[in-house]
Amino acid sequence: MNTYKLTLLALLAALAVVGRSVFAFLPNVQPVTSLIIICGLVLGPLAAVILAVLTTFLSNMLLGMGVWTIWQVTSWVLIGLVSGWIGKYPGRLPIYVYAVICGYFYGFIISLTTYSIAGKFWSYYLAGLPFDTYHAIGNAVFIFVLYPIISHFFKKYATNRFQLQNTNH
Template sequence: MSIRRITLLAMLSALCVVGRMAFAHIPNVQPVTSIIIITAMFMGPANGLILGFISTVLTNMTLGTGIWTIWQIISWSMIGLVSGWIGRAHEKWGIPFVVLIMYAGFCGYFYGFVISLNMLLLSDRFLAYYLAGVPFDTNHAIGNMIFFSLLYPVMSRIFIHYLKKGPFSSI
């Protein structure tokens, strides 16, 4: 992995931390998932996994760490992996933007489901716990769709420029 990629991942991790902190007052609405999706689509599955891991660890250092941190790492890392594969398919076949927005929404529900899996280990009330979290997952899904719609056009242009031409040439 090049210094350029490591630096870009560090900046994106910082963006995830700032974005999550800025929206911490709105339950389950933050740009982290969308940033991970877009990053993985352009930089590949491995980089999506790395960003999911680093972003979780860094944000939880300020927002609090607990048993959920493991599940957040698993969830965001899996979203990064799958999004990287979707990015390859998008590059090859051109997935419509509306479908990508719907995928971002689905990732909100997927994230909530994976987070809820810890209740399988801790309690026999998984279904009740999961269903109680569905409104929060809906917030996450809607937030992802909005953030993805806003961030994708900007970030895709930056990624294409940065990864193909280099950081110091004019946009």
């Protein structure tokens, strides 16, 4: 991983942390999942995993660290890995549908926190479905707004990388 790609990941992590803090007043609406999806689709699974871990720990330093942090990392890392895998194949699932599915998947994984502590899962999960819906809709909106902008810059990264490789030979 080169310095330019690490710089892009640091900028994305900063954007995700600020976005999560700015949207903290809206329950479960934040750009983190969408940024991880975009990162995985364009830069690959390793970049998405790094972004997921960085974002989770940095934003939880501001918003509060707890046992849920483990489950947040788990869910966002899995989303990043799958996004990176999907990004390698043509004919992938439409990005908006995938973003909505990821909102519900994230809520399911986070609900496991309660099960691991209190032994209750279904009541907590069902009560959280409206919040998972906010997350899912928020993901689709953030993908709609952010994907064209970020993918444009990532295409510049791919072009710059290709040009650098050609000048070195």
